[in-house]
Amino acid sequence: MKEGKGVWVFIEQRGGKVSEVGLELLGIGRELAGKVNEKLEAVLFGYQTGSMVDELGAYGADTVYVADDPLLEVYNSDAYAVLMQELIEQYKPGMMIVGASNIGSDLAPRVAAKVNTGLSAHCIGFDVDEHGKLLGKVPGFGGAVMADIICPEDYPQMATARPGFFQKLERVEGRKADVVKVEVKLRQEDINIKVLGTSKEELTARPVESADVVVAGGFGIGGEENWKLVEELADALNGSVGATRPPCDEGWADLESQMIGQSGKTVRPSLYIGLGVSGAVHHLVGIQDSKVIVAINKDSKAPIFEAADYGIAADFRQIVPSLIEELKSITG
Amino acid sequence: MKELHSVVCIKPVPDQRFWDKISLDPKTQTLRRAGIPVALGPLDLNALEEALRIKESRGGKVTVVSMGPPGTEEILEWAIVLGADEAVLLSDRAFAGADTLATAYVLASGIKKLGDVDLVFLGNESLDGSTGQVGPQVAEFLGMSHLTHITKIDLTGDNKLEAKFRIEFGSIDVEVKTPVVIAVDKEINEPRLANIWGAVWAQERKINCWSINDVEVDRDKLGLSGSPTQVAGVTTIELKRKGEMLTGEPADIARQLVKKLQTDKVLPEA
The missing domain is CATH 3.40.50.1220 (TPP-binding domain)
Known part of the structure; x- marks a missing residue:
């Protein structure tokens, strides 16, 4: 795409709960949306998402695009990537930020390839240049240098953001986002990946x-x-x-x-x-x-x-x- | 059971032992990497190992594919010593300066030329770039599904397998139809070491070098000019901080520190 408007953030959910990194993205997304004077829009895929949508409004989203379907209950790269592509092509966002969690790092590059745009990986900071372009700050070679990555011509300008680097906004009870319901036509038979189950580790010490x-x-x-x-x-x-x-x-x-x-x-x-x-x-x-x-x-x-x-x-x-x-x- | 053709994508990375010799050219804002030896990344070895084990249990063959400048042959030779059957180096000036999308495009063009492929393996992320983006993007260009962060694979049929996708504090178990692109984590296996027979095996194998004329590609999607992302600037990192020294008796220092960390919001309030 050669144009786009709006700052999108992907909201990862697990077990019906919005992940912390999703809320952090709303924080940095709000800052970027202010700089380019555009809306902050959240994208949520899941099942029985009602209370999660409310949370996203409370944490600062202007709009929430929500796809609610049993197929989306657990992350599935086939389903999520196809759906995200459809959404991007329909609504044409200017920027799209995804958390650099394992799920986000699995999804974002596939989506970037599908819509043929650039993706800055694992950013630890963001800025906007004088032309309103997104700059993703990426450390390299063990951290001795920092590069500003830009996607000058294609939209959406995509980036993944390291969890833990951005502050979420203060929760405002009762703050509401506009909700756009996304129709899910995709069925399990249409895709190659099938989720068999999930497991959770009880960790004694965090890595x-x-x-x-x-x-x-x-x-x-x-x-x-x-x-x-x-x-x-x-x-x-x-x-x-x-x-x-x-x-x-x-x-x-x-x-x-x-x-x-x-x-x-x-x-x-x-x-x-x-x-x-x-x-x-x-x-x-x-x-x-x-x-x-x-x-x-x-x-x-x-x-x-x-x-x-x-x-x-x-x-x-x-x-x-x-x-x-x-x-x-x-x-x- | 059907024999499987596995492809393993490997990437030459600057040998970690020499990273402190890499410097930044202030004029061109590029990294001076000349003279730094290349090596096979650790996760590339896990990817290769998984493909070799499948070949040993099911029959079939393993082809290693890499994109890089001339000189990259040595890491492909190493993959052959370890047991790969064939090796392809995609090398052309037109490929240089590629970001992940343009890299994935070239790798996919090479894999397409190989014909029937059941499994494409990669390390989950490379040692230097660490983006982890190439796997899913190769999959898109090949029209295959992709899996990343994989710690376990079970072949459950001729055209399907089960895999464990590691996520933070847990995992997602999936079943996928082949062909599929799989990016592996280090927990998946313990890579083998080379043995004497590897060198004998390698003598009978050759590395195919393919240039832009050997693969079907759109020139506009190659290299630096075909890369949607660019480096707008590079800076060396300033490590200095405020360096505020705390003094006094131990109990007094502890109180001061906790108070400051609470003000900085890295410790909870009482």
């Missing part, structure tokens, strides 16, 4: 890369016996444990699942706390997307203090117990 709080230990932890302080602080914050390279080499932490940095995991928590972490660039590029960075290291010249929001130049063995005590007062 570090998707944790909202990360407590990471560095070589300054000094030994396995001290490593449990890292774990205790993570527990007190209901967070996950990460590490720099040396603790993994020493066997205090797990290389595969816990190492953060250029050749390991990239974390994007709201809160990162580094204990005994010196702050090598290799590690810093893996934590730079954290909302708040706290560093505790007894070496006051450690480079991590410059890259931190809050620094404490002290022995973590003295600070951590006090911190755990203080946290009890807010978690109860």
Whole structure:
């Protein structure tokens, strides 16, 4: 398409509940819609969607396009992609943002190929240039560089957005969106993929890369016996444990699942706390997307203090117990 | 049972051990990658492994396909050493600078030329770009269904299979009719290591290099000019933050910190 109007966000739902990333997209979508002076429109596919539609109005959508059918109860790439293509061709949006969850990352590229447009992947920020074009901010090569991706000629300008990077709006009870019901003609016989079932994992510890709080230990932890302080602080914050390279080499932490940095995991928590972490660039590029960075290291010249929001130049063995005590007062 | 022809799409990526040697050219805003060795990405090995296991259990063959500049042959050779039957390198100046859509278009043109294909495997995302977009887009150009984030496959008939799609904190189990494009996760299998026979096997195989003249493509959809997305600018990242130091007795520091984190809304209020 060579033209389009309106900022669309795809609302992922699971088990009849709107996903958090969908609400976050309404937040960033509202900002973009304001910049280009267009409407913010949500697209919801599911079954028995009534209460979800109300939620989307309360969280800022001007319009909700809703397709409600048993075939759409659980995500199915065949069904969702075909339906989305029909919707885009009929209503011609200017921008379309999809969450970079596993479902969103599965859907968005197929839809982009179907409507022959560009898709910026896994954006962590958005802006609009002087011509009203969407700029998707994408980190590359372990995060050492950031690229602005643009789709100059085709519509909709599509992007996927990393979960956890955008703020949802304040919920306004009773705020209503215009609802456009989408007819679903598609039947199971028309497509190749059939959903057999779903399962849910009960996770004891969240993987570090998707944790909202990360407590990471560095070589300054000094030994396995001290490593449990890292774990205790993570527990007190209901967070996950990460590490720099040396603790993994020493066997205090797990290389595969816990190492953060250029050749390991990239974390994007709201809160990162580094204990005994010196702050090598290799590690810093893996934590730079954290909302708040706290560093505790007894070496006051450690480079991590410059890259931190809050620094404490002290022995973590003295600070951590006090911190755990203080946290009890807010978690109860 | 029917023998299956699997295609595995692999991508040359800069060897991870040399990533800190990659720098940004401030003039052209492109990455200086010259002289950086290429390697097969870890998930490409899982994709290849899955195809090889299907060949071993069902019969059939495995073809590896890649798009890249000359020099990419070495990763295809490696795939053959591991057990692939045939290899195709799609290489042409006209393909260069492609985004995911233009890349998928060329890969699909190569796969179409191979004729009957039952399964197309890819790693769920590459090590460098990590977009995970090429699989679903190849599927669109081939007119096949696609599955991504797959951690398990069971062949349940000549023309269908069951698969587990990993999603955050759970999974969706699906049945799909073949042909299908499948992007795999690392949990799907443990890739094999090369053995001595691989090198002997590889000596009898050759890598087919196909240029723009060997595949049916629309020139307007190729390379940089055929890519709907472009890089509007590249910046190196500033790692500096406010660096506010907190001092005092441990209990006092803990109180200050918690208060600040509450103000920043990363910790809940009491």
